[in-house]
Amino acid sequence: MNFLYELKSFIFPKNVLNFNTASPVHPTSRGIPVPTVKLKEGSKSLSVSAEVCPTKAIQIVSETEVRFDYGKCLQCGLCTECSDGKLRNSGFIYTFALSRDELKVTYISGRMEKVSDLPFPLTANQLKFRELTKKRGFLYREVAAAGNNTVESELNASFNSVFDSEREGVRCVASPKHADAIVFSGPVGKNMVAPLETAWEVIAEPKALIACGTEAVSGGLFPMGKRPAEPDLYISGDPPRPDVILQGFRLLMGRFSFRFQEALHKILENE
Numbered sequence: 001m002n003f004l005y006e007l008k009s010f011i012f013p014k015n016v017l018n019f020n021t022a023s024p025v026h027p028t029s030r031g032i033p034v035p036t037v038k039l040k041e042g043s044k045s046l047s048v049s050a051e052v053c054p055t056k057a058i059q060i061v062s063e064t065e066v067r068f069d070y071g072k073c074l075q076c077g078l079c080t081e082c083s084d085g086k087l088r089n090s091g092f093i094y095t096f097a098l099s100r101d102e103l104k105v106t107y108i109s110g111r112m113e114k115v116s117d118l119p120f121p122l123t124a125n126q127l128k129f130r131e132l133t134k135k136r137g138f139l140y141r142e143v144a145a146a147g148n149n150t151v152e153s154e155l156n157a158s159f160n161s162v163f164d165s166e167r168e169g170v171r172c173v174a175s176p177k178h179a180d181a182i183v184f185s186g187p188v189g190k191n192m193v194a195p196l197e198t199a200w201e202v203i204a205e206p207k208a209l210i211a212c213g214t215e216a217v218s219g220g221l222f223p224m225g226k227r228p229a230e231p232d233l234y235i236s237g238d239p240p241r242p243d244v245i246l247q248g249f250r251l252l253m254g255r256f257s258f259r260f261q262e263a264l265h266k267i268l269e270n271e
């Protein structure tokens with residue numbers, strides 16, 4: 001039986017995720033909530049959704065304007081259930097960006113504001129990190145900064161044969177002294193401020209700080225603790241899937257051309 005299985009794996013193509021054809025919308029995931037055409041009737045009636053949101057990711061600005069902070073969103077779907085059809089789960093899961101503001105989206109009368117088509121301005125550190133890692137990939141030390149281990153589970157899964165992180169040259173190492181980047185999860189509880197800072201300090205320049213998971217991006221359900229620096233990459237989701245994490249890493253290395261707001265705008269406008 002084992003022999004037949006081995007033979008099958010030689011004959012049939014490998015079941016490895018193809019990054020170039022992977023979609024930001026996943027058919028079986030809830031993804032982030034987005035407005036439906038019904039929101040044109042007015043956003044004030046979304047007050048129940050805003051109230052029920054456990055992380056207060058929805059802000060109703062006026063009768064016509066509503067703001068979503070997808071860096072706070074757990075993708076739990078609670079807001080859509082009580083929105084009287086004005087919100088829906090989009091299945092959009094690529095909630096990662098090189099700046100925190102990119103994850104904040106404003107909808108006017110149910111339509112997403114037009115996004116800038118200018119190239120994203122990278123910080124000096126992001127540019128240097130890109131130069132270092134575009135060809136060779138990077139090594140990271142993971143720091144669980146008061147998280148709940150879900151991000152760690154997904155990071156573990158990113159090394160399995162479906163996602164295969166190492167084909168991108170991305171590997172987890174035991175010591176920050178051997179790392180190019182820190183990937184941290186959790187809202188950085190007070191007991192984890194110093195360990196995270198120490199891990200960050202010992203890495204040589206250029207280096208990158210990667211906030212992985214909604215808690216690391218915004219605190220999520222908890223107050224956000226002190227980070228050693230402004231992250232170079234924010235990957236939201238509670239937890240983000242392995243393919244989302246890896247696409248985020250590819251964006252940071254300059255191997256994937258992606259802007260969160262641009263991709264979301266395109267998908268919503270084409271519906």
Ligand code: SF4
Pocket residue numbers: 032033052053054055056057058072073074075076077078079080
């Ligand atoms: S956290 Fe849950 S309730 Fe809040 S915006 Fe996201 S999906 Fe909606």
